[in-house]
Amino acid sequence: MASAAIFSSLRRRRSPSLEAFLAPVDLTEVSLVQTLATISTELISCFASKVSFFQRRNYRSLIRKMEVFLVMLECLRDSGSGSGSMSSLPATAILCFKELYLLLYRSKILLEYCAQSSKLWLLLQNHSISGHFHDLNQEISTLLDVFPLNDVGLSDDVREQVELLHKHVRKAKLYVDKSDDNLRLRFFSFINEFENGRVPNHVDLRLFFVERLGIRDAKSCRFEIEFLEEQIVAHEGDIEPTACVLNGFVAVTRYCRFLLFGFEEDEVKLPFGNQKKPRKGLIAREISDTFITIPKDFCCPISLDLMTDPVIISTGQTYDRRSIVRWMEEGHCTCPKTGQMLIHTRLVTNRALKSLIMLWCTAHNVPCDFVETVDGSADSFAEALPIKAAIEADRATTMLLVQHLANGSQGPQAIAAREIRLLAKTGKKNRAYIAEVGAIPHLRKLLSSSNPVAQENSVTAMLNLSIFDKNKSRIMDEDGCLGSIVDVLRLGLTTEARENAAATLFSLSAVRDYKKKIAYQGGAIEALAGLLRVGTPRGKKDAVTALFNLSTHLENCARMIEAGAVTALVGALGNEGVAEEAAGALALIVRQPIGAEAVGKEEMAVTGLTMMMRCGTSKGKENAVAALLELCRRGGAAATKRVLKAPALAGLLQTLLFTGTKRARRKAASLARVFQRCENASLHLGGLGVGYAFAGNSTTPNRDSGFADDVSMPMSISVQVL
Secondary structure, eight states: OOTTOOOOOGGGTOOHHHHHHTOOOOTTTSOHHHHHHHHHHHHHHHHSSOOOSSOHHHHHHHHHHHHHHHHHHHHHHHHTTTSSOGGGSOHHHHHHHHHHHHHHHHHHHHHHHHHHSOHHHHHHTHHHHHHHHHHHHHHHHHHHHHSOGGGSOOOHHHHHHHHHHHHHHHHOOOOOOHHHHHHHHHHHHHHHHHHTTOOOOHHHHHIIIIIITOOOSHHHHHHHHHHHHHHHHHSTTSSSSOHHHHHHHHHHHHHHHHHHHOOOGGGGGOOOSSOOOOOOOOHHHHHHHTTOOOOGGGBOTTTOSBOSSEEEOTTSOEEEHHHHHHHHHTTOOBOTTTOOBOSOOOOEEOHHHHHHHHHHHHHTTOOOOOOOOOTTOTHHHHTTSOOHHHHHHHHHHHHHHHHHHHHSOHHHHHHHHHHHHHHTTSOHHHHHHHHHTTHHHHHHHHTTOSOHHHHHHHHHHHHHHHTSHHHHHHHHHSTTHHHHHHHHHHHOSSHHHHHHHHHHHHHHTTSHHHHHHHHTSTTHHHHHHHHHHHSOHHHHHHHHHHHHHHHTSGGGHHHHHHTTHHHHHHHHTTOTTTHHHHHHHHHHHTTSHHHHHHHHHOTTHHHHHHHHHHHSOHHHHHHHHHHHHHHHHHSHHHHHHHHHTOTTHHHHHHHHHHHSOHHHHHHHHHHHHHHHHSTTHHHHHTTOHHHHHHHHHHSSOOOTTSOGGGSSOOOOOOOOOO
């Protein structure tokens, strides 16, 4: 096991009980023995009644050792040796008791870990966890080697118990339960069968999951799946089995969940989303994270864990290789931190940062396995791909799900849609296969379901499937599918369903041929405009990105004006979360005379755009000045006059000429020249002519007589799987 993987953020998953246990205690000012006795009593009372499904012998043995320590501590307390300050105890005993304090804490973590972790995870980590129990035995042995047993005033019977404990831990060897290990190997055999293209026997799977592991219902099986998935996300690259193999186990368990337990209708009411309680990860991390804080710059922005293989992507941001590879494999083409589009997917090792991390690990005695990879090699992406067993198990699960979509009652259909939604999150192979076996027609029917959960999950499944380019045509070619998605956008039974319908339209509109078809689908733009006006922050974001995509097709301009999209976009200029995209869409619309006329008629258009130039993002300012320039060029004298009279515009242009992006500076210089050609422009703009001329000469030659540089207007937008 990669025991070097001792870093992960306890602040993300520390339980309240651990917080209470680690309450600040100044052991120099309180009764040390009393404190340790209290902690030992609480530890024993908390865990003695609990039973770990695996590691039973190691678990109970550690509890018995804690009981011996408690007897010793109570004897000292009752005899008065520890009743007052620590001055009544030998210095060696005080040091040993301080070490015992930490040992009790580590024991608590290990016992809690065994009691709370899933059965399959404990099974897979059988050797590692056995090793941690053995490590605690060795720590106890070392502590008792040093402890002055004859100098602390113990009674004869208590001293005899401690001596017996000492002899026992000195002789203790690593214990791995053979029956547990046989079950672990059996679990691996199911992976091997799927790997070889065979589906394991139904009877064998039932015997393993139900009879041997005691997983007797869908709820228990779902817990196992969720726990394994959390370990993959939290500790990618730092665990054994590897994340690829764990994905295979998740896939096999998911298949068994439906094969063995069917589709329980009460699951329809289960909430969806990030509402799960934080749970434990690798026990090595739990024990050591409490004592070391990792510098923020050494942590991956995606996983928040210490980076063992930092790489730089095309935007200049650094991530851990495994995290960013998985992000790309899921179909994302943007930088997770900045949202910028990735020019390429080549990964370059950040050797300077890697050296600093290695120095830091050495300075803090932190073992860490640093990965050596070849920059830009195809092999770096292969690590994130699922093994064949996961693919085959997911395909078997997909067949079960599609069968229930086609023939099941309303409840099982809703559950099947939910699981397809989840499967479609996990990579393009699953997205492709789900569509290939015919899920889309059945999902389309569920879009009109009266069951809110079924409708929400079906439209979100459509969204996740649409991320795979080939599925876009399957969705658009399915008779009535686009209309059903628009109906959910207009009349969806839940807010999330309406928002995800908008996001689906955005995803589909990435294909140029579909932009016009979506725009002219009855009610589509009206519904997007309505969501932009009154939706949640996320809903507004989904709506404005969809409208931006649709506005890139010139033939959609009249339709967007007719549907009220221009008014909604102008109103969105005052909303910080969507203003940048709204300004970008308006800059595209005003390129056509009818678009410029419509924007010019909006009372708050110029005010909103100038405000964007003052307070917006760099891209927002760029879009705003581009929109104002086109408004002057295409909107006629009246529009130019309105722009000309905008308060403080001269100062904003001056600032933009020196601080804006390259494109923003070019647009600002062109707008200044437009004003200079207008009657009385010099009076309004004062002495800025020199500034404009300077800016124009300092950039590339003026290309604003045409619009070739603005045709694409790249935006930092990506589709998120849900």
